[in-house]
Amino acid sequence: MEAMVTAWLLGKKCTVPATLTIMDAMEYAGFKLIRGVGCRNGFCGACAVIYRLKGTTELKVVLACQTKIEEGMCVGKIESFPLNKRSFNLEELRPTDNIIGQLYPEIYSCIGCNACTKGCPEGINVMQYIAYAQRGEYEKCARESFDCVGCNICASRCPAQISHSAVGLLARRLTGRYLEPQCAHLEKRVAEVEQGLYREPLTKLKNLPLAELQKLYNNREIEK
Amino acid sequence: MSAYTEEMLKSIAKVESTRAARLHVELKRFTAEEKDAVLKKFHPDYNTAAFTTLSVGPNKGDKVPKELGALLEGHSRLEKVQLDLQRLDYDVDVLIIGGGGAGASAALEANKGGAKVLVVTKLKMGYANTMMAEGGIQAADKANDGPDVHYLDALGGGHYKNIPDLLEELVENGPAAIKWLSDLGVLFDKQADGTMVTTHGGGTSRKRMHACADCTGAEIMRVLRDEVQNQGIPVLDYAPAVELLLDQEGKAAGAVLYDYDAEEFLVVRAKTVIIATGGAGRLHYQGFPTSNHYGATADGLVLAYRAGAKLIYANSSQFHPTGVGFPAQIYGALVTEKVRSIGAQLVNSEGEAFMHPLETRDVATATIIRECTERGKGVKALDGVALWLDTPMIDQLHGEGTIATRIPGMLKMFGQFGIDLRKEPVLVYPTLHYQNGGILIDKDAETSIPGLFVAGEAVGGIHGTNRLMGNSLLDIIVFGRIAGTKAAAQAKTTKLAALSLDHVAKFARDLAAAGIKTEVVSPKLLPVYTHGRPSRSEKRGI
Ligand SMILES: Cc1cc2nc3c(=O)[nH]c(=O)nc-3n(C[C@H](O)[C@H](O)[C@H](O)COP(=O)(O)OP(=O)(O)OC[C@H]3O[C@@H](n4cnc5c(N)ncnc54)[C@H](O)[C@@H]3O)c2cc1C
Numbered sequence: 001m002e003a004m005v006t007a008w009l010l011g012k013k014c015t016v017p018a019t020l021t022i023m024d025a026m027e028y029a030g031f032k033l034i035r036g037v038g039c040r041n042g043f044c045g046a047c048a049v050i051y052r053l054k055g056t057t058e059l060k061v062v063l064a065c066q067t068k069i070e071e072g073m074c075v076g077k078i079e080s081f082p083l084n085k086r087s088f089n090l091e092e093l094r095p096t097d098n099i100i101g102q103l104y105p106e107i108y109s110c111i112g113c114n115a116c117t118k119g120c121p122e123g124i125n126v127m128q129y130i131a132y133a134q135r136g137e138y139e140k141c142a143r144e145s146f147d148c149v150g151c152n153i154c155a156s157r158c159p160a161q162i163s164h165s166a167v168g169l170l171a172r173r174l175t176g177r178y179l180e181p182q183c184a185h186l187e188k189r190v191a192e193v194e195q196g197l198y199r200e201p202l203t204k205l206k207n208l209p210l211a212e213l214q215k216l217y218n219n220r221e222i223e224k
Numbered sequence: 225m226s227a228y229t230e231e232m233l234k235s236i237a238k239v240e241s242t243r244a245a246r247l248h249v250e251l252k253r254f255t256a257e258e259k260d261a262v263l264k265k266f267h268p269d270y271n272t273a274a275f276t277t278l279s280v281g282p283n284k285g286d287k288v289p290k291e292l293g294a295l296l297e298g299h300s301r302l303e304k305v306q307l308d309l310q311r312l313d314y315d316v317d318v319l320i321i322g323g324g325g326a327g328a329s330a331a332l333e334a335n336k337g338g339a340k341v342l343v344v345t346k347l348k349m350g351y352a353n354t355m356m357a358e359g360g361i362q363a364a365d366k367a368n369d370g371p372d373v374h375y376l377d378a379l380g381g382g383h384y385k386n387i388p389d390l391l392e393e394l395v396e397n398g399p400a401a402i403k404w405l406s407d408l409g410v411l412f413d414k415q416a417d418g419t420m421v422t423t424h425g426g427g428t429s430r431k432r433m434h435a436c437a438d439c440t441g442a443e444i445m446r447v448l449r450d451e452v453q454n455q456g457i458p459v460l461d462y463a464p465a466v467e468l469l470l471d472q473e474g475k476a477a478g479a480v481l482y483d484y485d486a487e488e489f490l491v492v493r494a495k496t497v498i499i500a501t502g503g504a505g506r507l508h509y510q511g512f513p514t515s516n517h518y519g520a521t522a523d524g525l526v527l528a529y530r531a532g533a534k535l536i537y538a539n540s541s542q543f544h545p546t547g548v549g550f551p552a553q554i555y556g557a558l559v560t561e562k563v564r565s566i567g568a569q570l571v572n573s574e575g576e577a578f579m580h581p582l583e584t585r586d587v588a589t590a591t592i593i594r595e596c597t598e599r600g601k602g603v604k605a606l607d608g609v610a611l612w613l614d615t616p617m618i619d620q621l622h623g624e625g626t627i628a629t630r631i632p633g634m635l636k637m638f639g640q641f642g643i644d645l646r647k648e649p650v651l652v653y654p655t656l657h658y659q660n661g662g663i664l665i666d667k668d669a670e671t672s673i674p675g676l677f678v679a680g681e682a683v684g685g686i687h688g689t690n691r692l693m694g695n696s697l698l699d700i701i702v703f704g705r706i707a708g709t710k711a712a713a714q715a716k717t718t719k720l721a722a723l724s725l726d727h728v729a730k731f732a733r734d735l736a737a738a739g740i741k742t743e744v745v746s747p748k749l750l751p752v753y754t755h756g757r758p759s760r761s762e763k764r765g766i
Binding site for chain 1 (some may be wrong): 256304347348350351353355356364365366367368370371372375377380384388389392393395396397399400402407408409410411412414416417418420421424429430431437439441442443446447450451453454456462484510512515517518551552554557632633636637640673712742750752753754755757758
């Protein structure tokens with residue numbers, strides 16, 4: 001007999017195998033999941049749940065697909081957190097003039113409680129990247145926020161009502177578009193393709209008989 | 225305390241004892257004959273018992289996996305529904321079905337082309353395979369490389385079955401796709417002078433794998449989604465398409481959706497339609513675990529097939545050689561190929577390296593299965609067997625800290641369950657990963673049904689019968705953009721006749737005429753998991 005634990009899933013008392021994740025435990029208990037489930041591998045941020053162990057005060061927020069069920073867990077869901085994303089035209093923005101502060105002035109209401117960082121299932125120093133955004137250090141903000149899966153647990157815990165993941169994403173897009181060095185070999189190749197430099201070699205390959213292609217493939221030089 | 229069992233630890237000791245000797249030895253690659261032999265004997269695609277022959281539709285007589293065949297020849301969800309097709313819930317120029325990378329790229333281009341666009345998704349935009357891609361995206365943009373070199377790699381890797389026009393489109397538009405993404409603010413790994421950091425992937429002859437650390441797909445997906453939101457393109461979540469609509473002249477004309485919340489059907493009229501519904505991993509062919517997201521159930525193939533579009537290579541699946549074999553919580557999840565590109569070898573229970581780590585995925589899969597079955601050198605794990613991926617080699621080869629900077633996601637995934645891959649190897653076994661086959665399109669991404677376009681993993685033919693890592697993220701961008709552009713342009717001149725579901729009724733008659741009796745209703749939309757929960761009737765028995 002496999003080890004079982006008792007947990008309260010959306011208020012329902014359930015006895016489930018101890019090896020399951022919270023998400024799998026919900027399915028074992030009979031829930032048919034539609035909302036609050038996505039990639040099931042910890043990449044998409046769809047499945048944030050909030051729980052406390054029965055009889056304790058502390059609330060924890062985690063990804064249901066990445067966290068093992070435990071004895072006494074009382075689990076509720078955070079689905080579709082109402083993020084306050086601002087729209088912008090990246091072509092018109094510049095990573096100057098405190099642009100993130102202008103679009104997201106609430107970042108200056110941060111009271112430094114660090115609840116965002118404590119809640120992050122990815123172990124990101126969320127408060128730090130908001131601080132970088134405040135100071136206009138967008139590249140640092142981009143790197144620090146890079147692993148964000150957009151579960152918005154941070155935002156759900158923030159007394160200053162900051163939409164952290166949207167701030168990080170804007171910093172990353174500004175960095176990718178304007179702060180990173182341009183890539184010369186990419187520009188060159190795009191231009192070469194546009195000039196039609198590869199038309200002929202490709203047409204030739206497309207029309208080669210199979211045996212020729214196989215010979216070329218099997219003898220092709222492989223970069224070390 | 226180690227997360228591994230006693231038996232595993234004993235095997236790890238053997239892996240460690242041979243590591244120094246293996247470290248700087250380049251393993252031999254298989255010859256063409258050796259590859260052929262191992263594939264025929266051990267690749268799941270060659271397991272004839274797992275396939276069925278279609279008896280109706282455009283691919284009548286073709287073999288497909290049993291699980292897919294059952295859905296292709298299933299009942300429509302609308303069979304017993306009275307729908308008033310005159311009552312439109314949405315009326316748009318371009319309908320895009322699916323909210324992954326292909327759907328989002330198509331939406332941006334169609335919107336740019338001036339079309340009124342609607343994106344519908346089964347879950348939410350971005351809850352998709354695209355979000356999960358770790359390894360990278362190919363494009364021939366370096367001096368020693370070119371689209372022609374890329375073409376040959378993909379062609380040989382695809383067993384020469386790739387459709388030449390589609391493959392040409394893919395490789396030639398590769399550099400422009402990277403530039404498009406980069407201009408949207410995708411953060412590619414670069415050197416200080418702007419040179420892209422690129423690596424090998426299985427089957428590449430040049431280092432052309434571009435990456436965004438080890439969450440390339442997530443970085444691409446969240447940027448595309450953000451831009452779709454910036455542009456104000458309407459997205460309808462939790463409303464999967466359950467049937468295509470044609471007009472009375474046989475042109476694509478929209479879709480019927482199922483609104484999960486209202487539990488109602490919705491009618492969408494559209495001048496052109498783009499299917500971008502992705503893959504089929506959640507059909508769990510032959511009982512394999514999968515790396516795919518929850519909604520990967522081949523819905524697009526079912527919709528298109530019923531409407532009369534042809535499939536190609538629907539019998540060809542890609543198994544990723546290195547799915548997680550242990551522990552249970554992440555069973556089937558992916559260990560990105562990058563782990564092998566940067567030096568980790570596959571090693572058996574005896575500590576022997578048995579193949580070059582960068583063979584193509586199908587060959588690697590078959591070779592791992594051979595090592596575990598015929599040769600009996602697997603390590604016992606969960607219900608089956610698995611093999612070691614010797615990750616500590618990476619830092620030993622490239623210096624301490626390489627794992628932490630190049631594959632931080634992997635480090636974290638295993639770390640959560642008490643395995644430090646800098647110090648211990650990890651257990652892997654093949655997992656169902658990618659749908660090589662799919663709906664047949666031309667180089668404008670259009671099917672044989674006028675106005676029906678397809679992009680992304682739902683397409684077949686671009687990659688032949690085996691896709692190389694990094695070519696899929698590329699194809700969703702290249703063909704997503706082509707589909708969006710072409711669909712928007714075509715919508716400008718399209719005149720629709722009255723909407724019709726006659727094709728669905730006809731398909732049902734064809735099934736009946738072929739003597740097919742089935743309980744299956746399709747598209748599947750979502751899998752059902754119970755994780756070993758005893759059924760009610762069994763419980764009553766107790
Ligand atoms: C774990 C993993 C790692 C990968 N790594 C790489 C890599 O390193 N490099 C690479 O090139 N490729 C990689 N791939 C493959 C690549 O990510 C996918 O093939 C590609 O992203 C598919 O994109 P898509 O837009 O076609 O489908 P998806 O991104 O899966 O999107 C499909 C969308 O359609 C929706 N949908 C499905 N059915 C319906 C319906 N009936 N109605 C409405 N919407 C529907 C889905 O819910 C989803 O939103 C990887 C795949 C996985 C799973």
